[in-house]
Amino acid sequence: MNSILQFFILLPLLGFLVSLFIPGHKENLLSKTTFGIVGLHMISFQIFLLYWLWNGHPTLNLKEITLFKTTGYEFFVDFYFDKITATYLFVGSLLTFLVTIYSRYYLHRETGYKRFFNTILFFYLGYNITIFSGNLETLFMGWEVLGISSFLLIAFYRDRYLPVKNAVKVFSIYRVGDVGLILAMWMSHHLFHENITFLKLNNVELVHEHLQGHSWIGIFISLMILISAAAKSAQLPFSTWLPRAMEGPTPSSAIFYGSLSVHMGVFILLRTFPFWEYQLSVRILIGLLGLTTSLVTTGIARVQSSVKSQIAYASIAQIGIIFIEVAAGFEYLALFHFAGNAFLRTYQLLVSPSVVSYQIREQFYNFIPHKQAAKDSLPKKLEYSLYMLCLQEWNLDSFMYRYLWNPIKWAGKKLGYLTTPKVLRFFIPAYIAGALLFYYEEYVPSELHDYLPLLFSIIGLLMVLKSFTERIHARMSWILVILNHFWVALSISFNEHFEFKHTLLYLSGIAVFGMFGYFILRMLKSREGSIDLDQFRGYSYKHPKLAFAFLLACLGVSGFPITPTFVGEDLIFTHIHEDQVLLALFTALSFIIDGLAIMRIYARVFLGPHVKSVYEMAYRSS
Numbered sequence: 100m101n102s103i104l105q106f107f108i109l110l111p112l113l114g115f116l117v118s119l120f121i122p123g124h125k126e127n128l129l130s131k132t133t134f135g136i137v138g139l140h141m142i143s144f145q146i147f148l149l150y151w152l153w154n155g156h157p158t159l160n161l162k163e164i165t166l167f168k169t170t171g172y173e174f175f176v177d178f179y180f181d182k183i184t185a186t187y188l189f190v191g192s193l194l195t196f197l198v199t200i201y202s203r204y205y206l207h208r209e210t211g212y213k214r215f216f217n218t219i220l221f222f223y224l225g226y227n228i229t230i231f232s233g234n235l236e237t238l239f240m241g242w243e244v245l246g247i248s249s250f251l252l253i254a255f256y257r258d259r260y261l262p263v264k265n266a267v268k269v270f271s272i273y274r275v276g277d278v279g280l281i282l283a284m285w286m287s288h289h290l291f292h293e294n295i296t297f298l299k300l301n302n303v304e305l306v307h308e309h310l311q312g313h314s315w316i317g318i319f320i321s322l323m324i325l326i327s328a329a330a331k332s333a334q335l336p337f338s339t340w341l342p343r344a345m346e347g348p349t350p351s352s353a354i355f356y357g358s359l360s361v362h363m364g365v366f367i368l369l370r371t372f373p374f375w376e377y378q379l380s381v382r383i384l385i386g387l388l389g390l391t392t393s394l395v396t397t398g399i400a401r402v403q404s405s406v407k408s409q410i411a412y413a414s415i416a417q418i419g420i421i422f423i424e425v426a427a428g429f430e431y432l433a434l435f436h437f438a439g440n441a442f443l444r445t446y447q448l449l450v451s452p453s454v455v456s457y458q459i460r461e462q463f464y465n466f467i468p469h470k471q472a473a474k475d476s477l478p479k480k481l482e483y484s485l486y487m488l489c490l491q492e493w494n495l496d497s498f499m500y501r502y503l504w505n506p507i508k509w510a511g512k513k514l515g516y517l518t519t520p521k522v523l524r525f526f527i528p529a530y531i532a533g534a535l536l537f538y539y540e541e542y543v544p545s546e547l548h549d550y551l552p553l554l555f556s557i558i559g560l561l562m563v564l565k566s567f568t569e570r571i572h573a574r575m576s577w578i579l580v581i582l583n584h585f586w587v588a589l590s591i592s593f594n595e596h597f598e599f600k601h602t603l604l605y606l607s608g609i610a611v612f613g614m615f616g617y618f619i620l621r622m623l624k625s626r627e628g629s630i631d632l633d634q635f636r637g638y639s640y641k642h643p644k645l646a647f648a649f650l651l652a653c654l655g656v657s658g659f660p661i662t663p664t665f666v667g668e669d670l671i672f673t674h675i676h677e678d679q680v681l682l683a684l685f686t687a688l689s690f691i692i693d694g695l696a697i698m699r700i701y702a703r704v705f706l707g708p709h710v711k712s713v714y715e716m717a718y719r720s721s
Contacts, residue, residue: 101159101160101161102161103147104159104161104178104180104231105161105163105178106143107140107143107144107147107188107227107231108178108224108227108228108231110136110139110140110143111136111137111140111220111223111224111227112224113136114132114133114136114137114220114223115217115220115221115223115224117132117136118132118133118213118216118217118220119217121213122213123212123213123214126203126207126208126212129212129213129216130199130202130203130216132216133199133216133219133220134196134199134200134203136220137192137195137196137199137220137223138196140192140223141192141193141195141196144188144189144192148185148189151180151185156181156182156185158179158180158181158298158301159178159179159180159181160177160178160179160180160233160296160298161177161178161179161233162175162176162177162233163175163176163177163178164176166666167604167666167670173293173294174236174294174666174669174670175234175236175294176236176237176240177232177233177234177236177237177296178231178232178233178237179231179232179233179296179297179298180231182434183230183366183369183370183430183434184230184231186434186437186438187230187362187366187437188227188230188231189438190358190359190437190438190441190442191223191226191227191230191359194353194354194358194359194441194442194445195219195223195226195354195359197445198219198350198353198354198445198449199216199219201350201449202215202216202219202348202350205348205349205350206348206350209348211255211256211257214251214255215252215255215348215350215351218248218251218252218255218351219252219351219354221244221247221248221251222244222245222248222249222252222354222355222360224244225241225242225243225244225245225247225248226241226245226359226360227241228240228241228244229241229242229244229245229363229366230366232297232370233296233297233298234294234295234296234297235280235283235284235287235295236284236294236669238280238367238370239277239280239281239284239660239669240660240665241660242276242277242280242331242363243277243658243659243660243665244660245360245363246270246273246274246277247654247659249266249269249270249273249344249355249360250266250267250269250270250273250698251266252347252348252351252355253265253266253269253343253344253346253347253351254266254347254702254706255347255348255351256346256347256348257637257639257705257706257707258637258640258707258708258709259707259708260635260707260708261346262346262347263635263702263706263707264635264707265343265344265346266346266702266706267698267699267702268340268343269340269343269344270695270698271695272330272337272340273330273331274691274692274694274695275326275330275337275503275691276326276327276328276329276330276331277327277690277691277694278323278326278687278688278691279322279323279324279325279326279327279330280323280324280327281668281672281687281690281691282319282323282683282684282687283320283323283324283327284669284672285672285673285675285683285687286316286319286320286323286677287320288672288673289316289676289677290309290310290313290316290317290320290677291309297370297371300371300373300374301373303373306373306374307377314378316677317374317375317378318378318380318381320374320375321371321374321375321378321381322381322384324367324368324371324374324375325368325381325384325385325388327364327367328363328364328365328367328368328422329364329388330364331360331361331363331364331367332361332362332363332364332365332415332418332422333361333364333411333415333418334364334388334389334392334415334418334419334422335388335391335392335395335495336495336498336499337499338392338395338396338399338412338415338492338495339492339495339496339499341356341361341411341412341414341415342403342405342407342408342411342412344356344411345405345407345408345411349448349449349451349452350449352407352448353444353445353448353449354445356411356414357410357411357414357441357444357445357447357448358440358441358442358444358445359441361414361415361418362418362421362437362440362441364418364422365418365421365422365425365433365437368385368422368425369425369430369433369434372425372428372430376428382426382427383426385422385423385425385426386422386423386426386427388419388422389418389419389420389421389422389423389426390419390423391419392415392416392418392419392422393416393417393419393420393423395493396412396413396415396416396419397412397413397416398485398488398489399412399489399492399493400412400413400416401489402486402489402490406451406454407448407451410444410447410448410451413444414440414444417436417440418440420436421433421436421437421440424436507564507567507568507692508567508568512568523578526558526562526582527582529558530582530585530586530589533551533555533586533589534589536551536593537589537592537593548593551590551593552590552591552593552679552682553590553681553682553685554590555586555587555589555590555593556586556587556590556682556685556686556689557685558586559582559583559584559585559586559587559590559685559686559689560583560685560688560689560692562579562580562582562583562586563579563580563583563689563692563693563696564692565579566579566580566583566692566693566696567692567695567696567699569632569696570631570632570633571631571632571633572631572632573620573630573631573632573700573703573704574617574620574621574624574630576632576696576699576700577613577616577617577620577697577700578617579696580613580656580693580696580697581609581610581613581617581656583689583693584605584606584609584656584664584693585606585609587671587686587689587690588602588605588606588671590682590686591671591674591675591686595674595675595676601667601670601671601674604663604666604667604670605663605664605666605667605668605670605671606667607663607667608655608656608658608662608663608664608665608667609656609664611655612651612652612654612655612656612662612664613652613656615648615651615652615655616649616652616653616655616656619645619648619649619652620649620704622645623638623642623645623704626642627641629710630704632699632700632703632704634703634707634710635702635703635706635707635708635710636703636704636705636707636709636710637705637706637707637708637709637710638704638705638709638710639705639706640709641709642705645705646701646705649701649704649705650701650705653697653698653700653701656693656697657693657694657697657698658690658694668690671686672686
């Protein structure tokens with residue numbers, strides 16, 4: 100029975116690869132292939148589900164493939180199947196099948212028809228990897244696929260300003276969630292001294308044995324998991340990204356942000372529940388977060404003028420209640436609530452255009468006066484204050500900008516004097532000097548040696564901060580991202596002695612994809628003359644093949660799953676000790692901000708309104 104699990108991963112992968120080779124003008128073949136693959140996947144699962152239930156619904160675990168193995172470390176792909184996976188796959192397969200049929204007609208003759216179905220199959224592959232994951236590493240692979248497909252679907256109308264801008268915003272919140280997951284993986288390696296699987300996490304004695312005397316480490320891991328879950332499920336203070344994600348087509352809003360992707364935070368909490376089950380403080384914190392989110396977003400939903408925003412905030416409120424249920428230990432209730440919320444929000448989003456036209460007609464011909472409600476009994480000052488706060492979405496966007504993005508931008512702008520020649524003249528010789536120090540490490544005083552890893556990681560972080568805030572030179576921004584990875588590798592090399600092949604594995608992907616991306620930017624510069632980052636340039640309109648090639652380069656450099664960079668980043672973190680929280684934090688920030696900087700380069704150069712268009716473009720939302 101274990102070997103059948105491979106089928107549910109390989110089938111969406113096969114469908115995605117086949118869809119790439121179908122010509123864009125063959126809409127009928129493309130759509131039939133998509134919902135044929137998804138339909139076969141759904142029917143196969145229904146049969147397997149009955150067989151699994153008939154045999155006593157055993158917990159299945161399959162260690163599929165080892166990608167890298169060395170002393171004290173093993174990176175392997177692990178698949179896991181239990182009632183949580185069964186529920187998520189039942190809901191996901193059915194809703195994806197319905198949405199693909201709906202999209203066949205909804206997107207007829209749309210310019211990005213092929214691109215949409217490619218991305219839906221890509222998303223479905225990531226969804227299956229995530230829910231079948233048997234360890235945090237495999238879950239992170241699916242997590243990253245979901246993040247990239249989210250970005251592509253929100254920016255589906257890539258010739259418009261607002262969808263592209265919101266896609267970058269949503270991706271930035273996803274990267275915050277990635278920080279939590281990366282740090283949780285790092286500390287769990289040190290706690291369990293292995294790549295722990297979810298099957299082993301269900302062993303209460305094993306978990307209790309490792310947490311004895313390491314309660315603060317357990318709380319740290321749990322908090323990092325909570326940050327990831329809150330970011331992915333749009334809980335406070337990350338709630339405002341979900342309505343912004345509705346800029347994509349209605350089918351993608353329904354399948355992504357109404358039903359499946361937005362419930363991934365609930366999934367990771369359910370999957371890791373045996374780990375933090377006996378940490379009362381963490382359970383209280385999760386419950387309070389869910390309760391606060393539900394109260395705040397319920398009020399926001401009631402004052403929204405857009406039907407999609409109303410549905411988005413209502414869904415966030417329900418997910419907050421599911422967080423409370425998970426924290427209280429009501430696993431079956433949480434799963435049932437997830438299924439109900441997913442089906443309801445998908446239905447609401449798919450019929451939302453019809454509902455709007457119906458409501459417009461009704462308010463003119465069948466007007467019903469406002470009835471007395473509980474809120475009318477509140478003092479008027481309080482009622483109006485709450486109304487204004489909800490109308491302004493409790494200033495959550497301003498909060499995120501003030502305390503998260505603005506400090507990063509401020510730090511990057513302080514490096515505004517840097518230009519490409521200065522970077523090459525100063526930092527490359529500095530890196531060579533650092534490499535020589537590493538080569539002659541025995542001559543470095545011990546007092547200095549202990550501070551070098553932190554110093555080099557800070558230099559790498561400065562590189563990527565400058566890249567993220569660069570407003571002019573795209574190629575310099577790209578070079579800075581590459582240099583950041585080299586500084587991180589040097590920093591960790593000083594921190595702990597390990598085999599050179601670890602560094603080689605990590606930097607090989609960076610070097611190959613980095614040179615490939617630089618070559619594309621240089622080619623585009625020679626053709627178009629300007630690729631500055633001061634505005635969206637929309638060059639994918641004239642150069643779609645270059646846009647696709649550069650996207651592949653971006654994925655390779657940012658550590659997309661299965662690339663050498665992805666495995667290398669996880670491997671690098673194993674060489675950071677559990678007491679080096681600052682070093683781990685700076686390294687994680689480097690990885691996260693370089694992902695943002697890379698996708699920002701891609702969005703600014705290739706997406707948005709074409710820079711040479713003669714037509715006026717809307718640059719603000721209502």
